[in-house]
Amino acid sequence: MKQEIGKRKVGRYSRLPEGGVNIFAEVKAMRKAAEAGGTEIWNLSIGQPVGSALLIARFMNVLATMLDNEDVHGYQDNGAPGVTAFFKALRKSHIPIAKIANRISGAATILPSNTVREGIDLLSFLLGVMSIDTDKESQWAKECPDFAEEFVQHHVRIGLPDANVKYLPLPGTKPAFEYIILACRNSFGDNMEVMSMSEPGYPTPATMCEYLGIPHKTFPLTAENQFLPTDHLEVCDLMMMNYPNNPSGQIATLEFWYMICDFCEKNGIRLFNDAAYAKLAPEENVLLSEVAVDYPDLSWAESYSSSKMGCNLTGHRVGAVVGSTDFVGDIATIKGNCDSGFYAPAAVGVLAVLRYAPEKIKEYWQTFQRRQELFFGIATKYGMQPVVKPKSTFFNWWELPKKAFGVNIEDSKHFNELVISNTGLIGVHLHPECIRYAVVEDIETPEFIAAIESGFEKADVKY
Structure with a gap:
């Protein structure tokens, strides 16, 4: 029941904007x-891809979960100390794949038969489908000093420069939309304007702007412009793109990104691209990060997600963002005050898929x-x-x-x-x-x- 006392409403009622179905x-x-x-x-x-995550993801997830190491089970915050600790421990253990398989098979007295069978199937998957050379098993246990950097490099086709680029792990990319908007809010204040690809498209950027009281516009996305709206660029404070695109399945071209980067750099616009579907695109797809590094005064960021890699990793909630040090630094500041990071064993499973099963x-x-x-x-x-x-x-x-x-x-x-x-x-x-x-x-x-x-x-x- 809602009542009004003077100009202040009291009682129980929704404080959210109307709509939002x-x-x-x-x-x-x-x-x-x-x-x-x-x-x-x-x-x-x-x-959401159907079925379970690849066996290699589940297997490495379990190994990480069972590791008696505080870093693996603690806060990850803006890093991934648990992932680093796991691969360091795995490398030191020198456990060959054959011994791992023997341990799984030898667990028949304490594990259900179907678990043992899946373990044997996993051995076949590792040695057969992936053609692992058992004489080079140390490659499996290479260390991971920076999860976010390795995760990003598995998505981009060029080596990103060491200078002026920053990486940040994310607990999925959906909550990052709010962090990205807030990372620009203080600079532009109440006059901040955002343009996104939310109509038609993923609605979260527009929804976050509505919740935060920030003016928002959408790019006109039509059959005529093939969902590449270079003819409708407007000066704003934050431009949020989505390529490969949901729902149209369109991809960005080199010429498109050059035009967008030129416009944003010249007008002081922060540029972000949600590249959640980067692994589900043809070779001719071009990522923002592959072009933005050539623009020294461009403030940019691009995020990637494990959820849409094809194998069902949607529930793992693991991703990363890369970009210019100023933009990603601001995102990191907001994120550090809003969440404590992802679950490290889930990130271990995700990285295992990217390292050992890219052909899958x-x-x-x-x-x-x-x-x-x-x-x-x-x-x-x-x-x-x-x-x-x-x-x-x-x-x-x-x-x-x-x-x-x-x-x-x-x-x-x-x-x-x-x-x-x-x-x-x-x-x-x-x-x-x-x-x-x-x-x-x-x-x-x-x-x-x-x-x-x-x-x-x-x-x-x-x-």
């Missing part, structure tokens, strides 16, 4: 209603490419019109039809609700005039293909 909660409610009505569900919605990440990307082509072909066959054809990620982005199932469509939420209830195909209505689908599930099975075919045929969309 969680779209994914709406989608889950639609799914629940469809399931209750007996509709079989075919998930094409949330951007590439296989995931190739799988998503194949699924994208399959879904794109079926959807267009039955009349769906793409905004743009995806070049990266596992998302695809579609124009909203005017009619479906014989009725006029009000907006994307209405369309999504109709499709879910009538066919079980679940999308995400990120924008009123467009719908997003994701191919994280195995859509290549005969059953899933048939569901997509029959679903869009039944929808009978009209533009």
